[in-house]
Amino acid sequence: MLGRIARFGANMHLVTDLTDPQNQEVYALWDQLADFSVGDSDAALTHLLSALRTMLSARNVLWGVLVRLPSPKRADPLLGWRPRLVRVLDPIPVVAASVQKQYETLWSNKVDLSQILSMSGDEPFRVRLLFEALPPEWFAGEHYRRHYLDVGFADSISVRIALNADVRIRLFVFRDGQSPRFTPQDAQRLGFAMRALRWFHREQLLSHGLLIANAPLTPAERKVLLALLDGHTEKHIAQKLDQSPNTTHFHVKAIYAKFGVSNRSALAALWLGKLR
Template structure:
């Protein structure tokens, strides 16, 4: 099984920087097949206010989410975004406290393993999970720095076995470079604010040799509009040129 995961890592590294979202989809597909999960998500979390003493979530917010498959009756990632809306309102469900355990360290947490039996009779579980065929969920959290983390979640129709959990943890542990790339692609590390969907498309093209005119043609927007988006991406990353942007992507971040 380790050899299969090593091959997965090698294949993942073959994706170009501009193909980060496609690479995440590939990774989630492979790990679902490896663990018996039927769906998966990635979420980029940021701590916006580390001094929030009365906040049980310690100032953490989810800045971006990507789902492998849309949940029935909910377009794209909307089902998972609805859960995040409850998180943002600070209507605390016990499941929200799981990622706060040992925050800042590499860790995993799971519904069936870590939540009490009575939670599975709660209205929250029945509405957001049981109703769409999720009987268990296992998450792997990877800290990028003290104020940002990458979380992958896997959803199954039956409880995960200990062996499934070990495989997922092992697969996630060896790819810090990819966790970091995912965060960068959504503007969740050095960027001043998360990138908009349009800015993420522009970023993908900036990581190629496409000129601003070619970016405009590719996105079917005017050159002046493309320039505005490029300038916005540069500004959010705190750089003045494509060379500066590339240095952000190629140089590892330090705490």
């Protein structure tokens, strides 16, 4: 494999047929993601989610970042885990409303069994089929009706990837009721594709100021950061973002401070894994 093979080689644990067309499709996806500039992280994520939807004949895909609260309540059924970022490939209004409602529920006393099971466990990598993870009675309940059937979904595969002790990536691939249920082979294929992409998710989080930064980036800072990573000068960034050079310089200094670096070279080194 080309591209990021050095980064994900250590994560590979599956023995596969290199000539299998399905595996070739996964290898091509890895190379395509490796070809994206770090400044195009949003486009790269969209490409990943779109490719997974096509690969698994799915209806929609959701990608999210979970962070662990520093001081969770003793009786917290989610053990302190809460979403920090959520991205839906096709955020039609009914799906967006469902995601927002589930987010609000996580801070209430009405946490669903599916959410508890999703947060539980300390496995560094996990793939689950919906109909294997939950009991039959759950599918007659309100949560499945409200957040699956009412928004056009019937089945899902979930993937959870631990980036460190306090940050996890969670991905859901959904199918509708007109499609067959996901199979163990579908789950294995998705797991194969995702297991090698810890480097990709790390870059996604870095671009939002998570993992290493002292504080998450503001939307304005993130635009400047992505332009910096693409090699643009501060003058060009100011013109591109239609802001004054002083404003751009202020954002650059704030970015450096949040990442604990003093120059562009040290900032770029974070994406190469050369700095702690």
